[in-house]
Amino acid sequence: MHHQLKEVKRYKPYTLNNFRTIPQLSRLSEAQKFEMEVVGRVLPFRTNNYVVEELINWDNIPHDPIFVLTFPQRDMLKPHHFDQMASALKRGAGKREIQAIAESIRWELNPHPAGQLDHNVPLIGNQKLTGMQHKYRQTVLFFPSQGQTCHAYCTFCFRWAQFVGMDELKFAMRETELLVEYVRTHPEVTDVLFTGGDPLIMRAKNLASYIDALLEADLPHLRTIRLGTKALSYWPYKFLTDTDADDLLALFERVRDAGKHLAVMAHFNHPNELQTEAVKLATERIRATGAQIRTQSPLLANINDNANLWAEMWQRQVQLGMIPYYMFVVRDTGAQHFFGVPLVRAWHIFREAYQQVSGICRTVRGPSMSAHPGKVQIVGVNQINKKKVIVLRFIQGRNPGWVHRPFFAKYDDEAIWLDELKPAFTDKFFFEDELDAMTHDDQPVDHLNPLSTTWDENGSEELVIS
Numbered sequence: 001m002h003h004q005l006k007e008v009k010r011y012k013p014y015t016l017n018n019f020r021t022i023p024q025l026s027r028l029s030e031a032q033k034f035e036m037e038v039v040g041r042v043l044p045f046r047t048n049n050y051v052v053e054e055l056i057n058w059d060n061i062p063h064d065p066i067f068v069l070t071f072p073q074r075d076m077l078k079p080h081h082f083d084q085m086a087s088a089l090k091r092g093a094g095k096r097e098i099q100a101i102a103e104s105i106r107w108e109l110n111p112h113p114a115g116q117l118d119h120n121v122p123l124i125g126n127q128k129l130t131g132m133q134h135k136y137r138q139t140v141l142f143f144p145s146q147g148q149t150c151h152a153y154c155t156f157c158f159r160w161a162q163f164v165g166m167d168e169l170k171f172a173m174r175e176t177e178l179l180v181e182y183v184r185t186h187p188e189v190t191d192v193l194f195t196g197g198d199p200l201i202m203r204a205k206n207l208a209s210y211i212d213a214l215l216e217a218d219l220p221h222l223r224t225i226r227l228g229t230k231a232l233s234y235w236p237y238k239f240l241t242d243t244d245a246d247d248l249l250a251l252f253e254r255v256r257d258a259g260k261h262l263a264v265m266a267h268f269n270h271p272n273e274l275q276t277e278a279v280k281l282a283t284e285r286i287r288a289t290g291a292q293i294r295t296q297s298p299l300l301a302n303i304n305d306n307a308n309l310w311a312e313m314w315q316r317q318v319q320l321g322m323i324p325y326y327m328f329v330v331r332d333t334g335a336q337h338f339f340g341v342p343l344v345r346a347w348h349i350f351r352e353a354y355q356q357v358s359g360i361c362r363t364v365r366g367p368s369m370s371a372h373p374g375k376v377q378i379v380g381v382n383q384i385n386k387k388k389v390i391v392l393r394f395i396q397g398r399n400p401g402w403v404h405r406p407f408f409a410k411y412d413d414e415a416i417w418l419d420e421l422k423p424a425f426t427d428k429f430f431f432e433d434e435l436d437a438m439t440h441d442d443q444p445v446d447h448l449n450p451l452s453t454t455w456d457e458n459g460s461e462e463l464v465i466s
Helices: 023-027 030-040 049-055 065-070 079-090 095-107 176-184 204-216 245-257 277-288 307-319 343-355 432-438
Strands: 132-136 139-142 191-194 224-229 261-267 292-299 323-329 365-371 374-384 387-397 407-410
Touching (some): 030 079, 079 095, 132 387, 139 176, 191 204, 204 245, 245 261, 307 343, 343 365, 343 374
Parallel strands (some): 139 191, 261 292, 323 365
Antiparallel strands (some): 132 139
């Protein structure tokens, strides 16, 4: 497989240690650079020469969406947290004190939302597999230990705790054998999702050691291998001119030749990430291996909270041969106060964007919250017996029996997460008692034997309203 890219770009990362050497930052004041450093001491910061040179419009600083997506902004910390860290840096506090302040702030930012540490970690016997999560019956998430970083960090990232040295918050696993054994003994698992960090930060031979082991195990129930990655957006040269680019694509072909489906779960947050020649050529090379590229992004205030922009992004993705997959709601972690969009407004944006595109773009689902009980979609706003309600449903649930059953919350145009919503017609949402029982005493979910649901025999919530 050949590509037509003439330039061979070598990866150069920028972090807090060297970000002041970025030539384009000379446009910013020293005060702005200091603000970046303050926020970057708490939330992870990493970018690279491709993002800086090809994605950011430096004539549009500080409003350029890719700049906001990758460079720390003052308002990403709440004012009292910002002042706490800024004063420590100004008075020349030592490394230990700065680290202690950073960690105290991080613990206030809900570093592991949606029960990740307590309720999604699977077992083999009595051994916790801390590098894996198994929340939904068909899909196991695997966090390879060498994939616990990224080519650049998104400022909204809900896995930010992976990157800041808080070991108790990391998910990582070296034991490929345990992954294979877990999948072998769980015939309900059809999909393994490699995630991180970014598994495509790894050398191709390291990623191959995990994937080849799954292929060689010859697990007939394993149908799909997914790679959650931002590499297409942040470092498309991974598939083009990196020294092991051809080896990576050969690995993709081995997955196809083994009769498995390879899905590249690509994160694109803005149409500007789809404009470069490098991303177009990288997409062509990936698709030529038989892999599919599915796209997803959260809806982000200050970056992409605009319906026209989403419609343009989905259309460009389809034009490149990608499949729009998800619009997410920003998780309740990190800088949610900066990026969060109220659920009702998120639905309006999704609906307006959806109306602008043809059916071939309408593979996308959303807005969806990856909350503790499952992936909950905001279906819309309606009236029942003259009462304004938000209509919701599960796209995925800890109990598969919850999926695609509508339920109703009181109208609230300020709520930005599921736990801020109140049931419209009952004391509790239909899943709450069962969810409490499932997660009692931090027991992992039994995906083969979920508890019976609390729904009537027709699978619909009774709405007897006097």
